[in-house]
Amino acid sequence: MTLSEFDNLRPSGPARRRGADGKPGTRRRRENGDGSREMPMVPEAEFTSYYGRPVVKPAPWGEDVALYLFLGGVAGGSALLGLGGQLTGRPILRRNARLGALAALSLGAGALVKDLGRPERFLNMLRTFKVTSPMSVGSWILSAFGAGTALVAAAEIDRMTGCRIPLGPLRKALQAVEGPAGFEAAVFAGPLAAYTAVLLGDTATPTWNAAHEELPFVFVSSACLASAGLAMVTTPVHEAGPARKLAVLGVLGDLAAMKVMEHRMDPVAAEPLHLGKAGTMLTWSERLALGGGLGALLAGRNRAVAAASGFALLAASALTRFGVFEAGLASARDPRYTIEPQKNRLAARRAAGVSDDAITTAR
Amino acid sequence: MGQLSGPTDPTTDAHWEHNHPRKGFFTDTSICIGCKACEVACKEWNHNPQDGNLELLGSSYDNTGSLGASTWRHVAFIEQGQERITQARESGRALVNLGMPRIGPPAPDSSDPAEADTTPPDTADFRWLMSSDVCKHCTHAGCLDVCPTGALFRTEFGTVVVQDDVCNGCGTCVAGCPFGVIERRSNGTVKVATSREDQHDEHPAVPNAGIAQKCTLCYDRLVDDQTPACAKACPTTSIKFGDHDAMVETAKERVADLHAKGLTEARLYGANENDGVGGTGSVFLLLDEPEVYGLPPDPRVPTADLPTMYRRAGLAVAGMAAAAALAFLGGRA
Numbered sequence: 286m287t288l289s290e291f292d293n294l295r296p297s298g299p300a301r302r303r304g305a306d307g308k309p310g311t312r313r314r315r316e317n318g319d320g321s322r323e324m325p326m327v328p329e330a331e332f333t334s335y336y337g338r339p340v341v342k343p344a345p346w347g348e349d350v351a352l353y354l355f356l357g358g359v360a361g362g363s364a365l366l367g368l369g370g371q372l373t374g375r376p377i378l379r380r381n382a383r384l385g386a387l388a389a390l391s392l393g394a395g396a397l398v399k400d401l402g403r404p405e406r407f408l409n410m411l412r413t414f415k416v417t418s419p420m421s422v423g424s425w426i427l428s429a430f431g432a433g434t435a436l437v438a439a440a441e442i443d444r445m446t447g448c449r450i451p452l453g454p455l456r457k458a459l460q461a462v463e464g465p466a467g468f469e470a471a472v473f474a475g476p477l478a479a480y481t482a483v484l485l486g487d488t489a490t491p492t493w494n495a496a497h498e499e500l501p502f503v504f505v506s507s508a509c510l511a512s513a514g515l516a517m518v519t520t521p522v523h524e525a526g527p528a529r530k531l532a533v534l535g536v537l538g539d540l541a542a543m544k545v546m547e548h549r550m551d552p553v554a555a556e557p558l559h560l561g562k563a564g565t566m567l568t569w570s571e572r573l574a575l576g577g578g579l580g581a582l583l584a585g586r587n588r589a590v591a592a593a594s595g596f597a598l599l600a601a602s603a604l605t606r607f608g609v610f611e612a613g614l615a616s617a618r619d620p621r622y623t624i625e626p627q628k629n630r631l632a633a634r635r636a637a638g639v640s641d642d643a644i645t646t647a648r
Numbered sequence: 649m650g651q652l653s654g655p656t657d658p659t660t661d662a663h664w665e666h667n668h669p670r671k672g673f674f675t676d677t678s679i680c681i682g683c684k685a686c687e688v689a690c691k692e693w694n695h696n697p698q699d700g701n702l703e704l705l706g707s708s709y710d711n712t713g714s715l716g717a718s719t720w721r722h723v724a725f726i727e728q729g730q731e732r733i734t735q736a737r738e739s740g741r742a743l744v745n746l747g748m749p750r751i752g753p754p755a756p757d758s759s760d761p762a763e764a765d766t767t768p769p770d771t772a773d774f775r776w777l778m779s780s781d782v783c784k785h786c787t788h789a790g791c792l793d794v795c796p797t798g799a800l801f802r803t804e805f806g807t808v809v810v811q812d813d814v815c816n817g818c819g820t821c822v823a824g825c826p827f828g829v830i831e832r833r834s835n836g837t838v839k840v841a842t843s844r845e846d847q848h849d850e851h852p853a854v855p856n857a858g859i860a861q862k863c864t865l866c867y868d869r870l871v872d873d874q875t876p877a878c879a880k881a882c883p884t885t886s887i888k889f890g891d892h893d894a895m896v897e898t899a900k901e902r903v904a905d906l907h908a909k910g911l912t913e914a915r916l917y918g919a920n921e922n923d924g925v926g927g928t929g930s931v932f933l934l935l936d937e938p939e940v941y942g943l944p945p946d947p948r949v950p951t952a953d954l955p956t957m958y959r960r961a962g963l964a965v966a967g968m969a970a971a972a973a974l975a976f977l978g979g980r981a
Contacts, residue, residue: 335724335942336707338714344823345832365972373976402817402832402858409797409816417652417951420820421796475965482964483957487794487950488823494950497957501964509971530975538971617823624939627946644923644947645938646916647743647907648900 332628334620341489343617346610349396354481354606355511356393357427358504359599360386361478362512362531364434368471369527371464378528380441381519385512386470387438390431419484426476433470437463478508485613491623492616493609495554499546503609506542507602510535510574514598517581517591529585532598536578539605540571551626554616563612570604573597651788653952655921658787662802670806671870672892672929673879674899675780677941678906678914680886682709682778686721689881693866694720697854708776714942715781717833720863721878724941726777733775736913736936743915744907779941780887782878783808783829783863784918785929786949791821791830791862793951799860806892806929807865815859822860826925826947830862865929892929899931911935917943924948 334340344350363386370379398407410424440463443450452459482504486497493500513532517525547555557563580594616622631643650661659670690696699718705711708725715722728736789808792800799815800808810830821830833856866876874880879889888895896919906914913935918928924947932943939945 333937333939335714335726335940336705336710338942339828340939340942340944341826341828342716342822342831345819362968362972365968369972369976400819402819402860403815406797406814406816409799409814410818412814413796413798415796415798417793417954418796418820419954419957420794420818424796475968476961478968479961479964483954483961484820486957487954488820489790489826489828489947489950490823493823494953497950497953498960501957501961502967505964505968509968513975527975531971534971534975538967620939620942623944627944628939631946642920642922642924643743644918644920644925644928645743645934645945646920647740647912647914648904648916 332621332624334624338620339618340620340623341491341617343614344488344490345402346614347400348607348610349400351607351610352603353393353396353400354504354610355603356389356396357481358478358508358602358606359511359515360389360393360430360434361474361476362508362535363389363515364430364467364470364474364477366512366516366528366531367437368467368474370524371467373527375524375527378516378520378524380445382512382516383434383437383441383467385515385519386434389515390427390434394427394431419480419487423477423480423484426473426480430470430473430477433466433468433473436466437470440466475505478505485609488613489623490613490617491554491626492550492557493613495550495626496546496609499542499549500609502542503539503546503605506535506538507605508535510539510577510598511602513581514577514595514602517585517595517598519595522586522588522591525585525591529581529591532581532585532594533578536574536581536598539574539601543567543571543605551629553625553629554622557612557616557619557622558608561611561615563608563615566604566608566611570601570608573601573604577601651926652793652954653788653924653926653949655926656787657806658789658802658926659804659806664802664804666804668804668806670892670929671865671889672785672806672895672931673782673865673876674888674890674895674902674931674933675782676886676888676899676902676933677777677779678902678911678933678935679884680723680778680780681884682723682725682776683883684712684723685881685883686780686878686887687712687719687723689877690721690863691718693869693877694864695855696720696861715783715829715831715862717831717861720782720861722781724777724779724781726779726936726940728775728777728936730773732936733773733913736940737911739913739937740907740915741912744912775935777935777940779932779934780878780882781932781941781943782930783865784827784925785863785865786827787921787926787928788949788951789925790824790826790949790951791860793949793954794820794824796820803867803870805865805867805870807867807870808862809864809867810860810862812856812859812861817858817860819860824950826944826949830860833857833859833861895931896927899933902933906933924952 363382367379367382398404415421440459479501482500485493486500509531513528516528577594577597580590584590696718708727710725712722785807792808797814799811803809817832819832875889879887899916899919903914903916917932917934917938919931921927
């Protein structure tokens, strides 16, 4: 029933939903058409929140950061393949992996700087070393990794151009440090691929935080399969054997770690991994990883199949990173993912008899 | 580096040698009248720009929305009916029965309905909750822990402040705060209402755009022994400012007082140093569950789990190295 002519200008109200226990939502407003009350502007939720507004704030990170998560993994894995090529005498694999590492690293670091609120102050990242800040630790890892990667890539480029780069006496020095630099880059390769998982886990963003125990395994597996995929694309099959094996190991690790992660996470905080854009991306990531892994395992000695599998693996890794990234941002935007897991864990602790560690007290 | 979790004195942890007492707020929402003088005083003193367009949010008298880069005090308005008041009273009473830690001898059991003064409040069938929210200045501050540049620091008063000439706007602190307080200030969204466009053609430049901003507990006033602007402006003393220990003591007295009057919906938020953030510098007295006010019910500083995360990451790195070694060593493919 409508008594006011302005009522048909109002947005149609959302359907009233009731909680599982049959109690009405807390910010319940009676259906009314008399215009004496304001209409709710946000959909009514089954849990209590402040007008459905987020409790925690999502990180102000754009897709540049998700891209970096992917490229950092590619760079780290490629450095390991480069060292392997260096030690086992596979010059093409070594060259391609080293150049791939430098390219991924440069693009990734550029994306990171671009995402800063004050890009001109990017060097402040190295102003201090803070072990409590994964971003600080990561900046130093990135710098250390970058040093070795740049040196070995420079040596490769010099060789490719037939030593025509005017290096002068520096060429001897470059050739002398090339081997140790390959090792140095490889030492920081794993940390480069893994620290981003700690960076996401060490936030109040519900889905990332709930995944903090397993996310490092997802990220290093994803780094392995992505870098192996890149090597399968760029390197002839007779030298890419180790890359194919690394791809298979990476796919196995990725699929297993992802399943364990979803299983061990708080079920509410895990929901955004299956919903919306993030859900679609993670589903496709799994399919592509499986396809790419099978391609590498069964027909990796065929150049065309190897390249196609490589592209599939690269796409799988990118989708994993973008999916996890998106799921976290979505979990921060919806207060339910902050409030419900927290209420549940508080209730569980109280049921277990722990009653002195709540933030809410009556005396 | 000090502790990552648990009760501690944050100033000592931060290696301050002279011992200023820790400062903090006690925001008693039971006497807040929602005048928003604190919001205005804060904006004026700290030169904070308008955030976003002027708009009506449809959430009672709250058109501010939430704390943010340019809003360091936010007054929440919540309208409730009889049913919710009853629920709040029950949930508050349940907290008493949990046997919370207390100081001194146990108080006489004032929650006994037979003894308590159960004079109902003047609005028995509806109420309007108003609460001025602010940065919690946590004992273990998530934002401070994860800041990579050292722009965020612990002051001699135990508060957490951004150095705006150091911050490079990486945004890690925004995700690190379990209360959703700190935010990166953007300069792209500040516009005045369309109808007044002509009068406001020239917008003042937005200071500190692109860097993280939050309440400083008026650090510039504290060093001069002054009260923060919001507490100074509060007409009902709902916002009290002082030494943190004294604030917690006042808060405990106040909640006991309200319970004695039968208002068992009253509860403290942040006064327990055993909670997930080691207790907050800004203590609140709430009249309902924290999530009703948009506060997290069981916040935990993410850095408390950082040692676990580093261990797991170390394992993952070892696994990655092993996989690479296996790929090269495991015979011909």
